[in-house]
Amino acid sequence: MYSNAGGQKPRLIGELSAASDRISVSDFRYGRGAEIFGEAEPAEYIYQVIEGAVRTHKLLPDGRRQIGAFHLSGDIFGLENGATHRFTAEAIVATMVRLVKRKSLDNVAQNDPAIFNTILDMTTSSLVHAQNLILLLGRKTSLERVAAFLLEMHFRSTAAGVMHLPMSRRDIADYLGLTLETVSRAISELRRRLILKFEGTTQRHIVILDVQALAKLADEPDAAA
Incomplete structure (x- = not known):
């Protein structure tokens, strides 16, 4: 169900350091239980956990909570295929998160193969995780x-x-x-x-x-x- 892919994390942090003059990047700290973004809010940023841990979840119509993923140090989250977030993201513990302006990242990716490939890797990883979760819940x-x-x-x-x-x-x-x-x-x-x-x-x-x-x-x- 799960592959650690050799223990490799997405390379976004290092690549953004090299392209920091072209991409809007900010670091923020969140306390335990603090909301990072809410469901249906505009998806203006992509996020990477620097330290700590994050959970993304959705409240079901009957009031139950379905957690979609846990994001640990180095993991990237908040990548959406639409204009709004489908889940709410919260800090599980005291957490530092790097925020990357989505529009500036998209602009740079058009002319930077390394950034483009990173976004493609992130999209593929999100799809694989969703498929794995479906298999897991079907056990x-x-x-x-x-x-x-x-x-x-x-x-x-x-x-x-x-x-x-x-x-x-x-x-x-x-x-x-x-x-x-x-x-x-x-x-x-x-x-x-x-x-x-x-x-x-x-x-x-x-x-x-x-x-x-x-x-x-x-x-x-x-x-x-």
Whole structure:
């Protein structure tokens, strides 16, 4: 379901540094839970997480929240194919975000192959993520969903050996289309099977003890290769 693509992040930060005289770029800090942009607001900027973490979500007609993605350090979000945002974006923890004026980026991309290719990569990555989420939500068991999520976070983690989850279990539940209790039971089951353990006093610091077993549950036999 998830490929870490060699651990590479989009190269937007470095390329914008080289083109800073032609592109409008600003950095902002957001406190925990602060809204970065709202659903249906004008999509005037593209965003990149410098530090921290961001969730994008949509409120469903029945009041439930569906989280569409979690964005970690280096990730790019807010790229839309229309004039407005389809989701709301919020800082999960204290977060610094780089804002890139969409119009100035589009203008530069017309004559800069590197920027153009970066935008193409961002679009492709967004499409792949959407397809992966559809597959994830279509899984038959809650354990498979949680295993797939933890495997994804494992590959995206930058800390050696220890995976820090900035999001709450409620966030994970709203991402996977499960209840909070179901997510907690699934994580407890993975711990009982000695697939993972908690590090320290918080259950947000996780060590994956058996990546192959986790990948098997997530139905990704090649993910640990």
